[in-house]
Amino acid sequence: MGIKIHGAAFSTCTQRIAVALREKQVPFELVVVDFANGGHKSPEHVKMQPFGQVPVLEDDGFFLYESRAIVRYISRKYAGQGTELCPTDLKGAALVEQAASVESSNFDAYASPLVFETVFKKMYGQTTDDARVAELRQKLEAKLDVYDTILAKQPYLAGNNLSFADLFHLPYGSMLATGGHGDVITSRPHVKAWFEKLQARPSWKETVAAAQHK
Numbered sequence: 071m072g073i074k075i076h077g078a079a080f081s082t083c084t085q086r087i088a089v090a091l092r093e094k095q096v097p098f099e100l101v102v103v104d105f106a107n108g109g110h111k112s113p114e115h116v117k118m119q120p121f122g123q124v125p126v127l128e129d130d131g132f133f134l135y136e137s138r139a140i141v142r143y144i145s146r147k148y149a150g151q152g153t154e155l156c157p158t159d160l161k162g163a164a165l166v167e168q169a170a171s172v173e174s175s176n177f178d179a180y181a182s183p184l185v186f187e188t189v190f191k192k193m194y195g196q197t198t199d200d201a202r203v204a205e206l207r208q209k210l211e212a213k214l215d216v217y218d219t220i221l222a223k224q225p226y227l228a229g230n231n232l233s234f235a236d237l238f239h240l241p242y243g244s245m246l247a248t249g250g251h252g253d254v255i256t257s258r259p260h261v262k263a264w265f266e267k268l269q270a271r272p273s274w275k276e277t278v279a280a281a282q283h284k
């Protein structure tokens with residue numbers, strides 16, 4: 071039995087997993103959750119994901135939620151296949167975890183609500199809170215200034231090699247531009263070069279194309 075992902079091709083958290091599976095060259099089936107009709111809140115879905123969110127990984131009777139935990143599972147299960155997303159040595163793995171924590175605390179904490187304000191609220195006909203947008207943007211910019219100093223010294227967030235910590239940034243990082251804030255990335259030369267390199271990966275291009283066909 072192969073890997074199934076219960077999610078939606080347009081969902082940022084589903085994309086976080088899809089890109090990792092493509093890097094690992096693991097075929098998977100996307101079991102589409104009907105968001106528009108509240109499928110993510112249905113009793114069947116809540117049995118798999120108690121918070122009523124996507125994505126959920128199903129692997130031969132094993133269920134796992136939280137996109138970053140799922141990527142770590144994929145990275146370990148398919149170690150030695152496709153792109154290595156985390157080294158096995160103690161210090162190398164610790165540096166990847168450090169970078170992953172940076173993504174969660176210093177990037178996602180601001181980028182995700184900024185995308186919510188500038189993209190999703192508009193999509194759902196809600197009103198963007200401009201004061202919140204300004205505050206989130208200012209905080210994100212301060213963090214990205216630090217990213218720029220890190221990435222001036224090394225090509226990837228955990229060092230010389232790509233890791234899942236870099237890939238974690240792709241969905242919300244790409245949607246910043248959709249919401250009119252892509253310049254927080256493109257105005258910082260090292261962040262720009264790093265992010266463009268990530269976006270150029272076939273795994274991401276396929277993930278974007280899959281979202282457009284849905």
Ligand SMILES: N[C@@H](CCC(=O)N[C@@H](CS)C(=O)NCC(=O)O)C(=O)O
Binds near residue numbers: 082084122135136
């Ligand atoms: N931390 C969770 C977040 C999951 C999440 O926020 N999923 C969104 C779609 S990208 C969702 O299901 N939103 C609907 C909701 O929260 O009700 C993860 O990384 O898997």
